[in-house]
Amino acid sequence: MRSTQSFLANPRDTRTPPPTADVMRKAGTAEEHSMNVDSQILVAGARGLAGSAIARQLARDGYQHVLAPARRDLDLLDRSAVDRYFKDHSPAYVFLAAAKVGGIHANSQHPADFLYQNLAIQNNVIDSAYRHGVRKLLFLGSSCIYPRLASQPIREESLLSGSLEPTNQWYAIAKIAGAKLCESYALQYGWNAITLMPTNLYGPGDNFSETQSHVLPALIRRFHEAKQRGMESVTIWGTGTVLREFLHVDDLASAAVFLMLHYHSTEPINVGTGEELSIAELAESIKAIAGYTGRIGFDHSRPDGTPRKLLDSSRLRAFGWRPRIPLTDGLRETYAWFEEHHALARA
Ligand SMILES: NC(=O)c1ccc[n+]([C@@H]2O[C@H](COP(=O)([O-])OP(=O)(O)OC[C@H]3O[C@@H](n4cnc5c(N)ncnc54)[C@H](OP(=O)(O)O)[C@@H]3O)[C@@H](O)[C@H]2O)c1
Numbered sequence: 277m278r279s280t281q282s283f284l285a286n287p288r289d290t291r292t293p294p295p296t297a298d299v300m301r302k303a304g305t306a307e308e309h310s311m312n313v314d315s316q317i318l319v320a321g322a323r324g325l326a327g328s329a330i331a332r333q334l335a336r337d338g339y340q341h342v343l344a345p346a347r348r349d350l351d352l353l354d355r356s357a358v359d360r361y362f363k364d365h366s367p368a369y370v371f372l373a374a375a376k377v378g379g380i381h382a383n384s385q386h387p388a389d390f391l392y393q394n395l396a397i398q399n400n401v402i403d404s405a406y407r408h409g410v411r412k413l414l415f416l417g418s419s420c421i422y423p424r425l426a427s428q429p430i431r432e433e434s435l436l437s438g439s440l441e442p443t444n445q446w447y448a449i450a451k452i453a454g455a456k457l458c459e460s461y462a463l464q465y466g467w468n469a470i471t472l473m474p475t476n477l478y479g480p481g482d483n484f485s486e487t488q489s490h491v492l493p494a495l496i497r498r499f500h501e502a503k504q505r506g507m508e509s510v511t512i513w514g515t516g517t518v519l520r521e522f523l524h525v526d527d528l529a530s531a532a533v534f535l536m537l538h539y540h541s542t543e544p545i546n547v548g549t550g551e552e553l554s555i556a557e558l559a560e561s562i563k564a565i566a567g568y569t570g571r572i573g574f575d576h577s578r579p580d581g582t583p584r585k586l587l588d589s590s591r592l593r594a595f596g597w598r599p600r601i602p603l604t605d606g607l608r609e610t611y612a613w614f615e616e617h618h619a620l621a622r623a
Contacts, residue, residue: 311339311369311412311536318343318367320352320401321374325482326416326474329529330371337533343367353393358400362408370405370413371532372398375451378488380443380513380581385487387446394450402457402469412468414536417455417544419475419521419587421448429588432473432544441582459542470539472532475548475587479525479606480613492522495559496607496614499566509571510563513578516556521548521586524601534597548587549599561604565611 311317317334321327322344334342343365350361352374376386376393383390398415405413422430423438435455440448458469482493489497495512502510531547539545553561559572 313338313340315339315369316341316343316365316367317369317371318345318365319371319373320345320350320397321372323347324373324375324377325477325479325525326528326532327371327373328481329479329525330373330532333526333529333533352397352400355400355404358404359408362404362410366408367405368409368411369536370401370410371536372401372413372415372454374401375416376447377483378447379490379494380579382488383444383447390444390446391450394447395453398450398454398457402454402461406461406465406467406469412470412536413458414532415454415458415469415471416532417451417471417473418448419473419546419548419585420444420582421451421455421473422585424582428584429550429586430546431588432546432591435544443579443581455544462542468540470535470541471544472528472535473544473546473587474528474531475521475523475546475585477525477528478522479610481525482610482614484614484618491520491555492558492562492607493610493614495562496566496611499559499563499568500611500614500618502570503566503568507570509573510559510568511573511575512555512559513575514555514580515576516559516572516574517554518580518582519552519554519584519586520558521550521552522558522603522606523547523549523599524603524606527599527601530600531592531597534595535592538595543591545591546587546589547592548589549603550586550589551603552584552586553603561607562611565607 317339319327319331319342322331323346331342331344351357374397376390402413402415419430422434424441425438426434436452455471458471461467461469476490476492478492483489484493484497498510528547535545563572
């Protein structure tokens with residue numbers, strides 16, 4: 277196991293001095309860096325699945341000053357705009373939940389967008405946050421960035437220990453660079469930047485688009501439409517045998533706020549439920565919730581993705597945090613949300 281680095285400012289590091297006096301003033305111990313209800317907090321990507329859940333969690337916990345700009349107000353690909361935003365709003369804490377996200381199909385169609393946009397967004401936000409005196413930044417990595425054949429359950433130490441899953445390598449390489457950028461700023465500048473590695477997320481507000489969605493919202497949409505159209509069968513990509521873990525996004529948000537308060541290390545930290553099921557089992561659950569009575573078929577000619585992906589979340593559990601929402605309850609809630617918002621969903 278690699279040694280961990282705590283985030284004490286290092287006054288002896290003269291190689292690259294902190295850029296502004298403001299940064300110097302804000303430097304201190306991890307304890308001084310605790311977010312509180314009066315802190316100015318930026319949630320980047322606050323209109324997305326994870327970002328909106330983090331913003332909701334912060335509101336529930338009584339945080340008064342949460343900045344949640346939409347993309348039309350702040351394009352994170354535009355470095356000057358990002359710098360201006362940090363200068364004008366002086367956030368002290370940043371949750372970086374903005375990214376170009378999508379499933380196997382989207383990754384295979386837009387490799388350049390997945391690699392370039394994710395690199396640009398995280399480079400712009402992480403460097404600008406550091407230069408404008410942000411006290412702590414939380415970066416959302418992903419379980420997709422671990423090696424394809426990492427031993428299971430996947431421990432944080434597996435990062436960069438083997439080849440990536442080719443179907444999402446573009447996204448994975450960018451996100452690995454983001455996690456490493458956080459680690460490098462911590463090592464070089466003593467800056468407090470942490471990386472969470474969430475497993476597959478789902479919940480209200482997910483992306484149900486036909487071409488851009490992940491497997492769980494895609495299945496919700498397909499069973500719903502199959503029922504509405506009276507279709508005899510639904511065909512699912514792959515063999516249905518691959519194993520996946522799913523975390524309700526409200527649980528992810530609760531873990532993110534918890535770790536912003538309590539976790540101070542360069543080591544990424546996994547966030548999952550510890551429970552897995554096959555895609556075929558997931559499909560059966562969603563079929564039942566949707567009330568669809570037709571058949572399920574599997575198209576073996578289509579890619580499966582990584583054969584098994586279960587995170588070892590024992591590092592997080594050792595802090596006392598636990599997920600609260602069982603998968604069946606979360607699926608019912610998400611299906612109801614999809615039905616209610618279908619016309620408005622980002623389809
Ligand atoms: N979903 C999962 O299963 C999962 C699992 C593990 C980790 N994660 C990580 O969690 C993070 C968030 O994922 P998510 O599922 O919440 O994705 P999402 O729903 O697609 O949300 C991403 C957000 O980023 C915003 N964004 C993208 N490009 C932007 C730009 N140039 N300027 C400003 N905003 C921009 C999007 O804005 P628009 O709404 O305008 O597009 C959206 O609000 C990502 O880092 C992802 O890697 C997700």
